[in-house]
Amino acid sequence: MCGIVGYVGSRQAAPIVVNGLNRLAYRGYDSAGLAVIGEQGLALRRSVGKLENLSRLLESNPVFGSIGIGHTRWATHGSVTETNTHPHIDCAGQVVVIQNGIVENYLELKQALVAEGHTFRSQTDTEVIAHLVEKYLCGGADLATAVRHALALLRGANAVVVLATRYPDQIVAARLGNAGGVTVGLGDGEIWVASDLPAILEHTQRVVFLEDREMAVLSRDGAQYLRLDGTPLAKKIETIAWDPVAAARGRYKHFMQKEIYEQPRSLIDALRGRVDFEAAEVRLEGLPFHPDQLRGLGRIHTVACGTAWHAGLLGKYMIESLARLPVEVDYGSEFRYRDPLIQANDLVLAISQSGETVDTLAAMEEARRKGAPTLAIVNAVGSQAARLADGVIYLHAGPEIGVASTKAFTSMLVAQYLLAIYLGQTRGTLGLAERRRLLQQLAELPNLVGQVLADDGPCPELAERYQHCRDFLFLGRGINYPVALEGALKLKEISYIHAEGYPAGEMKHGPIALIDAQMPVVAIVGRDHVREKMLSNIEQVKARGGVVIAVADGEDAEVAAKADHVVPVPQFSPLLAPVLNVLPLQLLAYHVAVRRGCDVDQPRNLAKSVTVE
Ligand code: AGP
Numbered sequence: 001m002c003g004i005v006g007y008v009g010s011r012q013a014a015p016i017v018v019n020g021l022n023r024l025a026y027r028g029y030d031s032a033g034l035a036v037i038g039e040q041g042l043a044l045r046r047s048v049g050k051l052e053n054l055s056r057l058l059e060s061n062p063v064f065g066s067i068g069i070g071h072t073r074w075a076t077h078g079s080v081t082e083t084n085t086h087p088h089i090d091c092a093g094q095v096v097v098i099q100n101g102i103v104e105n106y107l108e109l110k111q112a113l114v115a116e117g118h119t120f121r122s123q124t125d126t127e128v129i130a131h132l133v134e135k136y137l138c139g140g141a142d143l144a145t146a147v148r149h150a151l152a153l154l155r156g157a158n159a160v161v162v163l164a165t166r167y168p169d170q171i172v173a174a175r176l177g178n179a180g181g182v183t184v185g186l187g188d189g190e191i192w193v194a195s196d197l198p199a200i201l202e203h204t205q206r207v208v209f210l211e212d213r214e215m216a217v218l219s220r221d222g223a224q225y226l227r228l229d230g231t232p233l234a235k236k237i238e239t240i241a242w243d244p245v246a247a248a249r250g251r252y253k254h255f256m257q258k259e260i261y262e263q264p265r266s267l268i269d270a271l272r273g274r275v276d277f278e279a280a281e282v283r284l285e286g287l288p289f290h291p292d293q294l295r296g297l298g299r300i301h302t303v304a305c306g307t308a309w310h311a312g313l314l315g316k317y318m319i320e321s322l323a324r325l326p327v328e329v330d331y332g333s334e335f336r337y338r339d340p341l342i343q344a345n346d347l348v349l350a351i352s353q354s355g356e357t358v359d360t361l362a363a364m365e366e367a368r369r370k371g372a373p374t375l376a377i378v379n380a381v382g383s384q385a386a387r388l389a390d391g392v393i394y395l396h397a398g399p400e401i402g403v404a405s406t407k408a409f410t411s412m413l414v415a416q417y418l419l420a421i422y423l424g425q426t427r428g429t430l431g432l433a434e435r436r437r438l439l440q441q442l443a444e445l446p447n448l449v450g451q452v453l454a455d456d457g458p459c460p461e462l463a464e465r466y467q468h469c470r471d472f473l474f475l476g477r478g479i480n481y482p483v484a485l486e487g488a489l490k491l492k493e494i495s496y497i498h499a500e501g502y503p504a505g506e507m508k509h510g511p512i513a514l515i516d517a518q519m520p521v522v523a524i525v526g527r528d529h530v531r532e533k534m535l536s537n538i539e540q541v542k543a544r545g546g547v548v549i550a551v552a553d554g555e556d557a558e559v560a561a562k563a564d565h566v567v568p569v570p571q572f573s574p575l576l577a578p579v580l581n582v583l584p585l586q587l588l589a590y591h592v593a594v595r596r597g598c599d600v601d602q603p604r605n606l607a608k609s610v611t612v613e
Contacts, residue, residue: 002086002100002269004182005199006069006161006171008218009190013068014058020192020199021070022051030273031085032072035096037168038065042096046085069161069171069193071098079123080273087163088127090134091119094165097133099126100195101158101177102268104443107278109153123278129154133162143167144217148228151176151215157264157447159195174215174228177264177450181250182210184223186237191218197250201240208235209251212454248401254600256402256494260586263407264450266397267579270411271442274418280436282422287391289347289373294426296345301372302329303363304351305610307405307489308412312351313482315416318575322430322438323423332359333613335366342370349419350376353400353408354609355383362613364388377415379408393419402601403608404494406586409486410449410579417442417575441573448570452583456591458567459584462549463591466520472497473511474585475504476524477534483524483578487585494593494603504537515546522588524581525552525559527571538562551584 003024007016017034032054033046043063047053051072071086087096103109106125109132114120118131132150133143141149143164151160157177164170173193175182185192185200185207192200193216200207208223210216214233217224225233238251252258259266274283300319302312309331316327330340332350336359342348348367352360355378364385367374376389379397386392395411421438424430430438466472472491476484485501492499502511504523515521521541525534535558538548542562552559554568567584571577593600 002195003072003199004069004098004100004159004161004193004195006173006193006218007190008067008169008171008220009187010066010220011190012064013066014063017068017070018051018055018058020194021072023198023202024072024194024196030073030080031082032070033085033087034068034070035087035163036063036065036068037163037165038063040064042093042163042165044087044089044096046082046087048080048082048085067163067169067171069096069098069163084122084124086126088122088124088130090130092134095130095133095137096163097126097130097160099129099158099160100265102156102443102446103128103154103158104156104447105154129160129162133164137164137166143170144172144215144226145230147172147174147215148226148230151228155447156443157268157450161193169219171218172215173210173218175210175212176228177212177447182216184208184210184216184218186223189220191220191223193218197240198248205240206237207240208237212450254402254590256404256406256590256600259400259402259407260583260590261453262398263410263453263583264446266395266407266411267414267446267449269396269398270414271418272396275439275442277439277443280432280439281425282418282439284393284418284422287375287393289375289391291426294423297325297347297423298343298345300325300327300347300349301335301340301342301367302327302349302351303332303335303360303367304329305332305357305359307409307486308351308353308360310482310486310489311409311412311416312349313485314413314479314578315349315351315420317479318417318420319423321575322420323427324429325423325427330363332357332363335363340366340370342367342372344371346372348372348374350374350385350389351412352376352383352385353379353395353405355380355385356609356611358611358613361385361388377412377419379411401608403603403606404490404589404600410582413576413579414442414445438573441576445572445576445579448572448580449583452569452580456587457584458565459587460591462565462567463588463595467592467595469518469520470498471514471519472499472522473514473519474499474501474522474524475507475534475537476501477504477530478528479574479578480524480526480581483581483585484522486582487522487524487589490586490589491592493606494589494600495596495598496604497592504534507537508540512540512544515541515544517545517547520547520549522549522551522585523563525550525556526574526577526581527553527556528574528577535559535562551581
């Protein structure tokens, strides 16, 4: 997860910016850099690796000035090199930019700018913004206007901070979509901007949060706020208590709520450094499996527990359809005792947020005992599962504190989507055009997730209405069946309401007996090949006096006509739609649990990582 810090005031900016980046270092990064404007003009210092490397560089080659911006990067576009490290500059070295997020259409913007004579130094998407700002400054616009015009051309979700030598007293910060927060910290004659509170709170508790499509022009005289259409904005100053846990929770009441809203950013981080969009290739660095071994694979055995098991079921759809490789999905606790049949050319894939779940670890041990190579998809860096496996794909979702897993789940889906494409490109089941289409859809996903999370939609009102129900049924077909399972688990584990997820086609073989007006039925209806079947399942529920909450396309009139409530989600690629469809289910569970006065982050009887059998 990238970190952004900026400062303008009367003190030397460099130590303040580096210290702020250090406070965000828990988010992980692979390179860091800063830019400062002083009497000598613009000075840029960047280094690969830990912040210490940047600090050492600054010791040997210091910079002076009381306005500066800094960034810790986790590569999305372009490899980990000094040239690709932020901040990025324009042709003349007069404009400098740092960004969190993805510029989805950077390739076409770059080609247009190159045609206009701009020279690019890096492989990053971010550098495009520096050249666009340069273009508008050269066209006579002031800095804030140039940034607004540049951002108007971007597609994606971005948090952007800009400096320019022609405006040596100004920092311009802007937020587009939900690729991470932009927080302004207000001091006396000095101002901070950062992607998260820990970098600001030791200096001031007076902060302003930028919302989507808002920007701030910061100087020693204060801050001005604008919408991206140029209209002035009055922003509320909030005072944040300096309590590390509260600081870590930021503006959210619960970690689960914070982690739900972090998903646009955690999804970007799940694909960082793993996709070469220009070559339409997935790069999974550090996997010890030779391409011949992957081409010769006969089967994948996925082992996991709880939410991770649901993610494994979804990964089965992705891997089987994109890499044409059969996948068996087992509960870790079952796999370890059922003497599974494992062939010499099989691979065991273990999925775990914590990497410490004893049943999943034991299943990995069983795989090793049977001589199978193991690959782990894990969030917790350095955890047992990561150490036990032959190869690891880290989620990079950042710390997940709430016991109910949310952002780790959607990142597990993106990690398996990348694995499926990687296996497809290695095994030759996926051609270039198909890969380009699949990866372009992936690039668009974080912003779409941001749109779904732009507000809580009807979930608070539905929670208010159905919080007293004793049972819920969640139904889905095909790739949405595991989403139904996940929705039921979320509700169960934090609200203590009995809930079941079921393949909708199975309803008439039993659960239909449960249906009455007291049991809400949540039906996930995609614009896919089983939509008609889902519609008739909804009719079957309605025919028994049931109440239907449909998660579906808001424009789907047929669903709206049949269901009691519709929770709208944008329709998207069938393999990635579950990432969108699960979001309202996370929110519904959250709002029901809050209304029932449950301890959302530490629900009874549950632990964040289950280290006992
Ligand atoms: C999910 O919300 C639960 N916390 C639980 O089911 C969890 O998914 C399961 O214990 C597996 O944990 P892991 O991903 O850390 O292995």
